[in-house]
Amino acid sequence: MKKLLSLIALFAFAIGLQAEHHKEKEVTLEGTGMCAKCELAEAEKCTNALQVTKDNGDVVTYLFTNNMKHGEFFCQGTTEDLVVTGKMVKKDGKKMITATSVEKKS
Numbered sequence: 628m629k630k631l632l633s634l635i636a637l638f639a640f641a642i643g644l645q646a647e648h649h650k651e652k653e654v655t656l657e658g659t660g661m662c663a664k665c666e667l668a669e670a671e672k673c674t675n676a677l678q679v680t681k682d683n684g685d686v687v688t689y690l691f692t693n694n695m696k697h698g699e700f701f702c703q704g705t706t707e708d709l710v711v712t713g714k715m716v717k718k719d720g721k722k723m724i725t726a727t728s729v730e731k732k733s
Contacts, residue, residue: 651714656689656724657732660706662697663690675701677711677724692716692725700729708732 658679663670667688670676675691689711700706713726 651716653712653727654715654724655710655712657708657710658689660700660709660711660729661704662702663688665702666705673697673702675726675729677709687722689715689722689724692718692723695726695729700731706731 656677656679658677661667661676661678663674663676664672667676669688670690673694675694675697677689677691679687679689681687694701700709708731710728710730710732711724711726712728713724716723716725
């Protein structure tokens with residue numbers, strides 16, 4: 628009986644992970660770019676971060692899983708009006724984005 632319950636729990640966990648993986652969809656975010664290490668002191672190494680201000684005034688920080696245009700937009704202080712396209716993921720309780728495009732809003 629214990630083995631059956633363990634198998635059911637393992638199966639439910641696997642389905643949950645698969646469902647979470649399929650939730651990843653491409654999004655476009657607009658916000659201020661900065662370095663998570665240099666500006667925010669939230670990372671051990673230089674990592675792109677995008678801060679997005681919601682309609683209610685709350686600021687959400689997205690860390691990048693892959694640095695793109697780091698020296699151009701992210702590690703020279705802050706850069707406002709960035710448009711970032713990519714897939715959002717959650718890792719270790721942090722909101723992250725795997726960016727496919729980073730551009731300055733025109």
